Amino acid sequence: TKTIAIVADLHGNVLGMGLSSGSNYHTVGLENAINAIKASSEQAISNANVSTIKSACFGLAGAGRISDHKILFPELENLTIANKILLKHDAYIALAGATICQPGVIIIAGTGSMAFGMNHLGKEERSNGWGYLLGDEGSAYYIGRKALSYACKAFDGRGKKTALLEAIIDHFALDDFNQIVKKVYSEKTSAQKIANLATIVSQQANQGDEIALDIMNDSAFELALSVKSVIKKLDMDNERVLVAIAGSVFKSGEILLKNFRQYINSDYPLAEIIYPSFKPVIGALLIIYNEIGIKLDKYILDNLRKGDALVEKGYNV
């Protein structure tokens, strides 16, 4: 839903930043996608007040397949932003930022959910991330949809009583729960609206509601399942694999994270669950550093951390 660009020097100093609209060409179309990339890049370059860019690494949503690469790469070259360009997909740069280019798995659980990993041989694997109708198990949408289903069940007398029913009535300011039908079906962007309910579920789980706890536990189970399938496919079963957790769902409180950890570590006791070291856009920079052989010493890492904080601010503009 947004495209962020940074310009940095070889010492990890972020010199400029740019922000524009979404650039997944599958959803916004190729022309809009390229325009968004151009806009954020040019903003970052102008912001940094530099004349030439040596290398650019693009980490784009919807760029995961060879067919995507064939379409996007010539378009990015035409932008003549940098002397050399690299094209990766969004989960690739997210993993690079999260683990500082070390092998591992990243699990991203926001509106959608997906796991992506890479091993020492550079082999890539993914799991989940099929979108809200087919998959995205464990995501905020998944949690929100379950909450609605359980609320309807409670209302009908088909299921256990749950505080979620009242909480959903409050959230949508309904006079009568029956109005939920109109809220969900006739108003646009209902997927996002449903995903937003995840916050309510975590609140009610923290207050001890049994159904809300079940939903959060199930989400933890599904997210762990996604990660474990990637570890297995990468043959990382017997190593100290880094598992980076990202996205709003993991910020929903201790309960989910505790269960997630248990599901992972009961099968893979050597797996180490970490918060991402850096944001995806810093990950793209780290890929360039890696490519040209820059050693990440304490000085560079400190600078990168300052850059990461700048990006954080930029995200919240």
Add this chain to the structure above:
Amino acid sequence: TKTIAIVADLHGNVLGMGLSSGSNYHTVGLENAINAIKASSEQAISNANVSTIKSACFGLAGAGRISDHKILFPELENLTIANKILLKHDAYIALAGATICQPGVIIIAGTGSMAFGMNHLGKEERSNGWGYLLGDEGSAYYIGRKALSYACKAFDGRGKKTALLEAIIDHFALDDFNQIVKKVYSEKTSAQKIANLATIVSQQANQGDEIALDIMNDSAFELALSVKSVIKKLDMDNERVLVAIAGSVFKSGEILLKNFRQYINSDYPLAEIIYPSFKPVIGALLIIYNEIGIKLDKYILDNLRKGDALVEKGYNV
């Protein structure tokens, strides 16, 4: 999705029939709904070659609430189809047709799913039927969506292997399972497309696929849950309550029906599961007969059965 009308005499003879497009005013709009009702009614009257209609009973989808009644009733009066008119909702006439106006519960499981019941005191209760995003547990959509989710899981190595994966690839004629994303998200009427997969699930369940069996069993559980909540709300716990089953899901083979029966009878051993005696449109006629005190003797019932067969043919035009 369609509106069917019949004209009958007082002896159960169906004299004429009419068929038109959908008349749920929530989905097609009030004007289109009324036009569809007018079209099918006039076709039935012309077909029957009669001059006046004494009583008309309308059983309309989306007419369940008092607010709906207030909007629809004056419009139906304006059509001046009959001297006297009755307005009921679609589940009401379905129950009347299914049980020949006896108290009981009908569970309808097609693309969507809902349970509706009425007791000896005329008290009405319903359960489920919140649509594909909020509810409709146990419906063809629910089954199809689960099938897709399990297929993605199997493909990712997140879940058990299942014959559903290959069956879905065949069904959509995909070169590669990844193409399912485009099939489901970018093409219209995806809810119907997903519901259509229920047939595949029942086929695979009949061939012993474990995941497909789980899905069908879960559907049976959810449909039974919907029925049991209605029985409970109607205080029919301790009587020989009729439970009529309708819709495509119940035609999917013995497995679902066997499990459904067990879930119902383990809680309500007196409940009697039946196939509907008559179609909903005959139910509307039975409501008029009931209203004006016509006794349903063998002669009338035989005629009605002939009419029901005619309607069946009409449906399949």
